[in-house]
């Protein structure tokens with residue numbers, strides 16, 4: 542089952558001679574349970590494509606289907622509701638609230654998602670899911686980058702998203718912390734069936750993908766699935 546389907550999607554910025562086609566006529570389906578990475582050089586269109594899969598942006602041409610609904614037919618309000626109920630986001634720069642503890646960052650997300658009663662216990666449970674038991678009371682500046690990114694993943698889990706989109710989630714991390722973040726993502730994928738879609742420049746992170754989509758100048762230049770033993774398949 543497709544979580545998201547792109548149909549002949551083109552995204553252009555600017556007009557006339559200044560026009561840049563960041564993504565050109567891409568058709569791609571992200572199926573439930575996938576663990577997919579977008580790779581490609583800087584400027585190849587990874588972020589543009591992720592933003593369209595995540596309904597943060599809409600195509601110039603073509604269509605995006607999320608949960609059997611065409612984004613073309615949705616008002617911006619309906620689109621943000623669909624996004625809020627379906628998709629979690631993790632960012633390169635973590636985007637945590639610096640004055641709040643790890644626990645409070647997750648509690649805030651629970652409150653924003655509409656949870657009115659006690660948020661402490663569910664927030665603590667989410668932090669333990671990402672291996673951060675014992676770190677609940679630390680502020681972001683008292684955590685390593687990898688730990689901060691894990692708080693961000695716990696925060697994304699609040700919505701029980703079908704899909705988590707992570708644009709270069711390990712770019713600000715060293716190899717050890719980057720690998721730990723990938724471990725958590727992979728565990729959530731395997732145990733909870735959450736679909737992950739991430740981008741990376743780092744060959745060590747890219748090789749963790751079960752499906753590797755390569756972008757070159759806004760087009761898909763290869764799309765390869767690998768078996769669970771890690772070999773190309």
Ligand SMILES: Nc1ncnc2c1ncn2[C@@H]1O[C@H](COP(=O)(O)OP(=O)(O)OP(=O)(O)O)[C@@H](O)[C@H]1O
Nearest residue numbers: 554555561563581582583584585586587588589590
């Ligand atoms: N808001 C914008 N306005 C104009 N051009 C843009 C805009 N956003 C992206 N572009 C252009 O679209 C192309 C694709 O950009 P995109 O950010 O998707 O690449 P990327 O693969 O994510 O690169 P990186 O690895 O550096 O993050 C680039 O040529 C970029 O300059």
Ligand SMILES: [Mg+2]
Nearest residue numbers: 587588589708
């Ligand atoms: Mg990018």
